[in-house]
Amino acid sequence: MMDKPVEDLTEAEARAELARLAKALxxxxxxxxxxxxxxxxxxxxxxxKRRNAALEARFPGLKRxxxxxxxxxxxxxxxxxxxxxxxxxxxxENAFAETDVVDFDERVKKFLGLTAVTYTAExxxxxxxxxxxxxxxxLVQAATRGDGETGEDVTANARTIADIPQRLAxxxxxxxxxxxxxxxxxxxxxxxxxQAQRGDxxxxxxxxxxxxxxxxxxxxxxxxxxxxxxxxxxxxxxxALATTQLAAIARLSDLGFTTNPLTVLCHSPAALxxxxxxxxxxxxxxxxxxxxxxxxxxxxxxxxxxxxRSATPRWAIAHKFPAELAWTRLLAxxxxxxxxxxxxxxxxxxxxxxxxxVVSNATLHNEDYIAGRNSSGQPIREGKDIRxxxxxxxxxxGDVIPKxxxxxxxxxxxxxxxxxxxxxxxxxxxxxHREPGDSVRRCTGGLIxxxxxxxxxxxxxxxxxxxxxxxxxKQVELFFNxxxxxxxxxxxxxxxxxxxAASPLKKxxxxxxxxxxxVANLFAAIEARRRIALDRLxxxxxxxxxxxxxxxxxARHYATWPAFEAAMAAAEPGNPxxxxxxxxxxxxEVLAQSLVDAFRNPAERAAIDALIAELDVQPVQARSTAASxxxxxxxxxxxxxxxxxxxxxxxRAEALGAKVAGSVSARTDLVIAGPGAGSKAKDAQRLGVxxxxxxxxxxxxxxx
Ligand code: IVH
Numbered sequence: 001m002m003d004k005p006v007e008d009l010t011e012a013e014a015r016a017e018l019a020r021l022a023k024a025l026x027x028x029x030x031x032x033x034x035x036x037x038x039x040x041x042x043x044x045x046x047x048x049k050r051r052n053a054a055l056e057a058r059f060p061g062l063k064r065x066x067x068x069x070x071x072x073x074x075x076x077x078x079x080x081x082x083x084x085x086x087x088x089x090x091x092x093e094n095a096f097a098e099t100d101v102v103d104f105d106e107r108v109k110k111f112l113g114l115t116a117v118t119y120t121a122e123x124x125x126x127x128x129x130x131x132x133x134x135x136x137x138x139l140v141q142a143a144t145r146g147d148g149e150t151g152e153d154v155t156a157n158a159r160t161i162a163d164i165p166q167r168l169a170x171x172x173x174x175x176x177x178x179x180x181x182x183x184x185x186x187x188x189x190x191x192x193x194x195q196a197q198r199g200d201x202x203x204x205x206x207x208x209x210x211x212x213x214x215x216x217x218x219x220x221x222x223x224x225x226x227x228x229x230x231x232x233x234x235x236x237x238x239x240a241l242a243t244t245q246l247a248a249i250a251r252l253s254d255l256g257f258t259t260n261p262l263t264v265l266c267h268s269p270a271a272l273x274x275x276x277x278x279x280x281x282x283x284x285x286x287x288x289x290x291x292x293x294x295x296x297x298x299x300x301x302x303x304x305x306x307x308x309r310s311a312t313p314r315w316a317i318a319h320k321f322p323a324e325l326a327w328t329r330l331l332a333x334x335x336x337x338x339x340x341x342x343x344x345x346x347x348x349x350x351x352x353x354x355x356x357x358v359v360s361n362a363t364l365h366n367e368d369y370i371a372g373r374n375s376s377g378q379p380i381r382e383g384k385d386i387r388x389x390x391x392x393x394x395x396x397x398g399d400v401i402p403k404x405x406x407x408x409x410x411x412x413x414x415x416x417x418x419x420x421x422x423x424x425x426x427x428x429x430x431x432x433h434r435e436p437g438d439s440v441r442r443c444t445g446g447l448i449x450x451x452x453x454x455x456x457x458x459x460x461x462x463x464x465x466x467x468x469x470x471x472x473x474k475q476v477e478l479f480f481n482x483x484x485x486x487x488x489x490x491x492x493x494x495x496x497x498x499x500x501a502a503s504p505l506k507k508x509x510x511x512x513x514x515x516x517x518x519v520a521n522l523f524a525a526i527e528a529r530r531r532i533a534l535d536r537l538x539x540x541x542x543x544x545x546x547x548x549x550x551x552x553x554x555a556r557h558y559a560t561w562p563a564f565e566a567a568m569a570a571a572e573p574g575n576p577x578x579x580x581x582x583x584x585x586x587x588x589e590v591l592a593q594s595l596v597d598a599f600r601n602p603a604e605r606a607a608i609d610a611l612i613a614e615l616d617v618q619p620v621q622a623r624s625t626a627a628s629x630x631x632x633x634x635x636x637x638x639x640x641x642x643x644x645x646x647x648x649x650x651x652r653a654e655a656l657g658a659k660v661a662g663s664v665s666a667r668t669d670l671v672i673a674g675p676g677a678g679s680k681a682k683d684a685q686r687l688g689v690x691x692x693x694x695x696x697x698x699x700x701x702x703x704x
Contacts, residue, residue, distance in 0.1 A: 006054045007058070009058075018059075018067075027517065028045055052068050065155045066081060066153075085148070085150065085235065090148060091311055091312055092313070094317070094319075095318065098269075101272055101276075104295070108306065111648050112302060118266070119297060120246050120249070120295070121272050122263035122293065122294055123260055123286075123294070124293060124318050124320075125180035125288070126290055127182030128180065128181050130142055130158065130229065132176065132178070134176070135174055136173060139155075139165070142155045142157070142158030143155075147548075154214055156222075157213075157215075161228070164229050169256075171255055172238045172241070174236055174237065175238070176234055176236045177257060179229050179233065181228070183227060184226070191209055191225060204357050228258070229257075229258060230258055231252045231258065242300070244298045245298045245303070248300065265298060280321060293318075296315060306648075307651045310549045325393055326359070326393070328359075328394060329349065329392075330387075330389065335426050337425060337427045337443055337449065340452070341443040341444070343421075343432055343441045344365075347361065348361060357396065359394055362402040363403055366440055370421065375439040387412065387417060390411070393405045421441065423441075425449060430448070447489070447607065457480060457490065458476050459542045460490045460541075461473075464548040465540035468522075468525050468526055469521070485508065490611045494526060497527070500519075500523075507519075530614060530615050531615075531618060534555040534561055534619060535552045535556070541598070543598045544598075545594045546591060553586045554584060554587065556620055560619045561612065567580065568599040579667075581596075628656040628658075628702070630657065635669065636664050636672070636680060636684070637660065637671075637674075638664075638680035639677030639678070664689060670692065671690070672692055672693070
């Protein structure tokens with residue numbers, strides 16, 4: 001197509017050609033600027049750029065947001081551009097039973113100090129969420145959710161979706177609309193039929209098909225796949241849409257968005273349940289996948305007061321439909337060894353369709369679960385154990401890994417033997433121990449266990465951690481097992497390029513699946529990650545109990561690597577560094593001990609030191625709103641608060657960047673004492689900590 005004159009190209013050809021040119025020029029730029037290794041001559045580069053400009057001149061509407069004519073030289077990130085969400089994209093807490101819904105309503109009312117709250121109820125669409133940014137009524141950017149803070153720029157692709165307006169009349173100057181991209185059952189079936197015709201792999205379900213279609217580097221592919229969009233929320237707004245959720249949705253509909261017709265107002269949990277059952281009854285005939293019903297507090301001022309937990313709003317909940325079930329044969333039980341040494345039994349099943357997805361593996365949780373006991377030794381499944389060869393029931397709930405739920409004893413073969421859980425690690429032969437009170441058996445091999453080593457590396461490069469483009473689970477496994485590459489611990493990733501350069505023969509580019517360009521891209525991606533934020537680093541270390549949220553809290557508390565490292569080295573139960581660690585809201589004794597243990601263990605410590613020597617760790621700042629007076633301070637609430645619940649006070653304090661602790665110590669900055677304050681107020685007096693009353697707190701928090 002390259003030789004065809006620009007004048008002769010159809011619009012579709014031009015679009016494809018622009019995508020190809022954008023890719024080629026981006027790669028050339030990366031090679032030139034980032035790697036100092038130009039791959040094409042200057043003349044060829046200029047020819048590509050001229051052709052791109054000519055195409056854009058002829059088809060101005062097709063100009064891509066990542067157009068090479070806008071490039072200023074520096075290499076663009078490979079793949080999709082990243083978009084930092086101005087307002088975080090959160091997920092929802094789940095409810096499964098009616099009692100969860102009642103509890104949700106109780107919590108909301110208690111938080112707000114109200115006796116009744118009105119909610120909206122609407123289907124939970126099983127697709128993927130998208131943020132659409134409009135400026136001056138024009139669609140300027142579309143981004144996926146990503147990790148909630150940063151998503152991928154899929155603007156060119158979103159423009160191909162008919163349900164997404166390109167222009168809005170009468171919209172706020174800045175308006176971000178959020179909703180779900182999905183594929184209808186009919187379109188999904190037709191797409192899979194085409195896939196089969198072409199000999200391509202079919203998609204497992206409409207959600208995967210929608211995700212695969214939206215995340216296409218070539219927008220012409222997205223355009224050929226019929227995606228749809230329901231709007232149900234918003235991000236940044238220069239002016240409010242309405243004062244209630246329902247009216248805001250109506251406004252979105254007036255602006256030209258498709259909103260879900262099954263959205264209603266409910267004034268009680270009983271009414272929510274009624275709507276849930278109504279939607280459930282229609283589920284099979286809707287023509288698109290839904291996996292539950294979402295309830296949201298209708299009054300937007302109340303939503304604002306309720307605010308957020310770390311990753312979910314307090315004002316909404318997703319009431320999920322029950323899991324889908326199927327029966328099949330258990331062919332074998334395999335043991336997988338995880339990053340923390342946990343031995344996890346995996347059921348290998350005769351493939352069976354569960355809710356539209358073919359399932360051949362499922363989790364069996366742990367050794368007690370197989371034996372028919374829960375973690376406190378009580379019988380589950382009336383005490384029935386699970387044996388290889390058994391007829392078992394499998395279920396899927398939402399995104400989670402399928403589980404084995406039940407077993408049919410009437411179909412058990414007479415010679416079936418009880419399963420004997422291994423007492424040594426199948427990967428490294430080290431003893432596998434169970435600590436009292438822990439239902440999990442763990443390999444004691446630590447870093448000598450290859451399974452733990454490779455799983456830790458996979459975690460290290462995963463999304464919330466180092467997230468190195470081109471270095472996923474597959475490559476990690478390959479590099480780990482290749483004796484010449486010997487990527488055995490995180491530091492080895494950062495020495496790989498130098499070691500590869502020094503090796504005269506067995507270069508990475510000569511290996512299967514690699515070439516000059518992919519290796520250059522990989523090394524550039526690794527290089528770029530030497531600069532890493534403290535929270536990502538702490539999460540990446542893969543220390544037991546330290547998830548993404550905890551890592552963020554810890555990073556914001558210590559701010560820099562040297563401060564964090566010194567604290568971990570110093571902390572011991574009872575000493576000030578230990579107390580300081582525990583003062584972080586969200587850090588308990590178990591997590592603290594796990595952190596301290598990791599820094600005490602000589603092998604772990606050596607691996608951490610080797611890694612740090614390769615990195616430039618970026619400090620993290622406390623997430624606080626503008627210069628609030630209490631940002632960075634530690635507060636303690638005691639006694640009764642009369643104007644807001646304890647939960648609301650805590651949430652407000654945290655939103656302003658303060659920490660809320662449970663007890664008063666020398667590190668406390670301020671105690672807010674309501675009537676009936678007892679020993680904590682006394683402690684504060686004794687320690688000379690400032691004490692204020694609720695009214696002073698309200699003023700301080702900017703609520704008066
Ligand atoms: S509201 C702050 N409404 O479910 C919460 N989400 O599990 C904003 N989803 O990430 C989300 N249908 O992708 C909302 N009617 C609906 C939804 C919905 C589907 C998805 C969304 C979200 C996920 C959370």
